[in-house]
Amino acid sequence: MxxxxxxxxxxxxxxxxxxxxxxxxxxxxxxxxxxxxxxxxxxxxxxxxxxxxxxxxxxxxxxxxxxxxxxxxxxxxxxxxxxxxxxxxxxxxxxxxxxxxxxxxxxxxxxxxxxxxxxxxLRIDPSEAGNLILPLRGARANRVLGFDGSGDLAVFDRGTGLLGVPFPGGVPRSVEDKLAERLTARDFGATGDGVTDDGPALAAAMAAAAASGRVLVIGEGTHRTTQPLVLGGGAAGLIMHGSILYAGPDGHAALTLGDGAAVRNASKRYEGLRVIRAVISDWMNEADIGLVMRNLDASFVEIRQVEGFTIGIRTQGVERGFEDTTLMLGRIVNNRIGLDVRTETAAAWNTSVRYYGGHFAIGSAVHTDKDRFGIRLSAAPGAYVAHNRHLFDGPGFELQATGRPISGIPVLCEVNSRSVWVRGMRMESCSAFAARHTAGAQDHVYEVAWASQAYLVSVDYTATATRTGAVVRAYHQSAAFRESSREVGSVPNLRAARIRWSNSESGFDRLACLSSNVSGSPATLADFAFAALDSYGFTDQGVVLTGGRGLGFVVDARNCRDFALAVDADAPRVAVMCFDANRNLLSDGGTPLVRASGQSLVWNAAARWYQGSADMADATLTRPQVVHLEPQVAYAIIGLARIGTDYEVRAMRLGCDPLFAPPLLYGLPGLPHGARELVAETVWDAPSIAAGGSATVSVPLVGARPGDFASAAFSLATSGVVFLAQVGATDVVTVTAWNRTAAAVDLNAGTVRARVVKA
Known part of the structure; x- marks a missing residue:
């Protein structure tokens, strides 16, 4: 050195x-x-x-x-x-x-x-004196080391030696029985070094646990396997301190828990589950699954990590249900579908399951050209499709879809599920949808606690969706508004809201009159929103819709997609007309422009509206019908129509998400429907009016009918001159200026204003 x-x-x-x-x-x-x-x-x-x-x-x-x-x-x-x-x-x-x-x-x-x-x-504690000395070789051969009642070293016969707990009531047990109380993967040769193929050892351990009804423990380390693994339903549970690294063939589930067929796997406990694919799947084969759990009932599952598969986790009902189980979710990463809630047969079901947490994430460079979803509710062909009451609490979705021509959507619902709630969800780098529905799901609630994107989160309904069965509650945008509801328009008494337009025609406050057979070549909103029509019937409480007649609210839908229609009526039918930003009529092009929550809507080409496929026998003021409009719909008429038989309507109310305040259109130039009061004005330079004489002028006023209440006013001072008005003819108000003084009066040029009020 x-x-x-x-x-x-x-x-x-x-x-x-x-x-x-x-x-x-x-x-x-x-x-x-x-x-x-x-x-x-x-x-x-x-x-x-x-x-x-x-x-x-x-x-x-x-x-x-x-x-x-x-x-x-x-x-x-x-x-x-x-x-x-x-x-x-x-x-x-x-x-x-x-x-x-x-x-x-x-x-x-x-x-x-x-x-x-x-x-x-191994050493004794510093607080203890003395030492522990092994017995001689001959004394310890083929024996088991242990400790006597004083804590000193002792040997026991392997076959007959008994051990007991140092507490009253303890029962002595053999060493073999004590050691076999809980099985471990290392009992069967598993190494957990990440290199050795532990597949055979893990398979043997799982078979023993299933046969004996014991809990299997997989210890620390990375347990590499080149074969799929199955822990049968006979095992009491599984505890993992390490992970399973799957390096086996494609098209298989890396780890399957529970028995299939009609076996009920009840009261199981699986903790610390971690399953990782050695190489990320190409996402093309849905049989590449990380973790499959079959027919669990009243069980507890803790999943810490599942990574790199086409489907990360599948909860599966196989000829029996997956139900009443709690899942604690951790990192669900780089799987095309993170969690698949599925049924396999017509006799199976998947219902009443609670899910807590879950970070569903995709790496930024992983399969950038493929769609990805956090949670899917699905069913095999011919299987039971009514998944019910699933509660997801606080999941996070980081799906790396923003700015890419792919879908990265937290929830994909392909079944007719009911009451699926996702609470406090986090969305980052996702598509502009909290969920995509492709079937008849209803009563889904998606509560967005936070989203990194500055978009309006909604639900994507595909062409096969038959219900607008969901609501998105975007707390990250305006949480305080969520505790109230916003009313867009209300007619609490249709009979009182009647407007006598003429001797034969009737209109209604704030509502447009609708006809299923509009003559001519109607093309715009003004052509369909009539101020009044004939053929309505009346009772003491409401209005009767007779052949071809309807009533609806006209709304500006450019910034609001969902409206809730509540009515008090006898078996009514919903009717919705759609218009673009220029108020031109939109027709059905094969993909529905509007959907309803409680029933299917069909396109009526003759009437040019979407209408309910069946009577709403359960429609009341407390059970609104939600109408979802596609983005190309800028204006809409939402209401009721007479389709099959006459029926009475007594009240109508329209609401929306309180985040929005869309205008209700009525009584406007070009859209005069829904208003009792009509006004018009004209410039008039009246001649000199002799003492006690009068002069008249005609004021055009569309909608004015003989018998209406009429009044007039002049824009200048009229000392001694009184203005009178009457509807002399249809659409014309005659205004008379009467000079009550004893001298001639010559008024300067001014503006004559006429007003008509309907009875």
Whole structure:
């Protein structure tokens, strides 16, 4: 050694796990010469073949292998000194400081080596005196080591020795019985080193647990398997402290829990489940599944990680139900479908399950051209499709779809499920939809607690969806509004809201009159929203819709997609007309423009509206019908129509999400429906009016009918001149200026204003 080294307080051992690329590894402790460094690869001592640098340097050095060790190889570098003194100081000789320091350094290094060896040994606590000495070889042969009543070391016969707990009522048990109380994968040879194929050992352990009804423990480490694994329903449960690394064939479930067929797997407990695919699936085969759980009932499942499969987790009803179970979800990563809630047969069901947490995430570079979903509710062809009451609490979705021509949607519902609630969900880098519905799902609630995107979160209904069966409650945008509801329009008494437009025509406050047979070539909103029509019938409480007649609210839907229609009527039919941003009529092009929550809507080409496929026998003011409009619908008429038989309507109310305040259109120029009061004005330069004389002017006023209440006013001072008005003819108000004074009056030019009020 050219220079003196210092032995610091550094452990004389360091370990690495090779990545298959790095060939150089450092050691942070000093060695005196190259032979002092022991190199182990997975426990085997390496004799030569590696270059050691840094001998004699206090900071340590490095080891360079000719080739990078295989990925997963455990590399151990430790100092191993000969415990011997190879030097001696001569009597009366020169005692040099360098020689003394080198000798002391060697002794300190040797002591550190002994301390490191002792650290892994079993020892009694420092507070206890004495020691434990093994019995002689002959006495301990084929026996089991244990402790007697005083805590001293003892041996027991393997076949007849009994052990008991030190508490009153404890029953002595054989050693074999005690050891078999809980099975572990290592009892069957599993290593957990991430390299050895532990598949056969895990399969044997799972078979034993299922046969004995015991809980199986899979210990720490990474348990690599090249075969699919099944833990039958006979096992009481599974506890994992490590993980399963699946390197088996495609098209299989890596780990299946529970029996299939009609077996009820009840009261199971699975904890710490971690299943990882060695190579991420290509997402093309839905049989590539990480974890399948079959027919669980009243069980508890804790899933910490499932990663890299086409389907991460599948809860499966197979000729029986998956129900009344609690799932704790952790990291569900890089799976095309994170969780698949599924039934396989017509006799199966999947209902009443609680899910807590779950981080459904996709890496930014993983299958960037493929759709991905966090949770799917599905059924095999011909299987039971009415999944009911699933509660998801606080899931997070990070699906990396923003800015890409793919779908990254938290929930995909392909069944006729009922009452699925997702509470406090987080959306990051997802599509602009909390869910996609492709069938007849109803009563779904998606509560968005936070979303990174500045978009209006909604539900995507495909062409096959038959219900608008969901509501999105976006708390991240306006939480305070969610505790109230916004009323867009209300006619609490249709009989009182009647407007006598003429002797034969009737209109209604705030409502447009509808006809199923509009003459001519109607094309715009104004052509269909009539101020009044004939053929309505009346009772003491409401209006009777007779052949071809309807009533509806006209709304501006450019910033609001969902409206709730509540009516008090006898078996009514919903009718919705759709218009674009220029108020031109939109027709059905094969993909529905509007859907309803409680029934299917069909396109009536003759009437040019969507109408309910059946009477709403359960429609009341407390059970509104939700109408969902597609984005291309800018204006709509939402109401009721007479389809099959006449029926009475007594009240109508329209509401929407309180986040919005869409205008209700009525009484406007070009849209005069829904207003009792009509006004018009004209410029008039009246001639000189003699004392006691009068002059008249006609004011055009569309909608004015003989018998209406009429009044008039003039824009200038009219001292002594009184203005009178009457409807002299249809759409015309005659205004008379009467000079009550004793002298002629010549009014300056001004504006005559006429007003008509309907009875």
């Amino acid at each position: 050219s220079e003196h080294i210092t032995i610091g307080d550094v452990a004389p051992r360091v370990q690495y796990v090779a990545d298959g690329v790095l060939a150089e590894f450092t050691y942070p402790f000093p060695i005196f010469e190259e032979a002092d460094l022991e190199i182990r690869l997975d426990g085997a001592v390496l004799a030569g073949g590696a270059t050691i640098a840094g001998a004699g340097i206090a900071e340590g050095g490095s080891v360079v292998f000719p080739e990078a060790p295989a990925a997963g190889t455990r590399i151990t570098l430790r100092r191993r000194l000969k415990i011997a003194r190879a030097t001696d100081f001569q009597a009366n000789g020169i005692l040099r400081a360098r020689s003394l320091n080198d000798e002391l350094d060697y002794q300190v290094a040797a002591i550190q080596q002994v301390a490191d060896d002792v650290a892994g040994a």
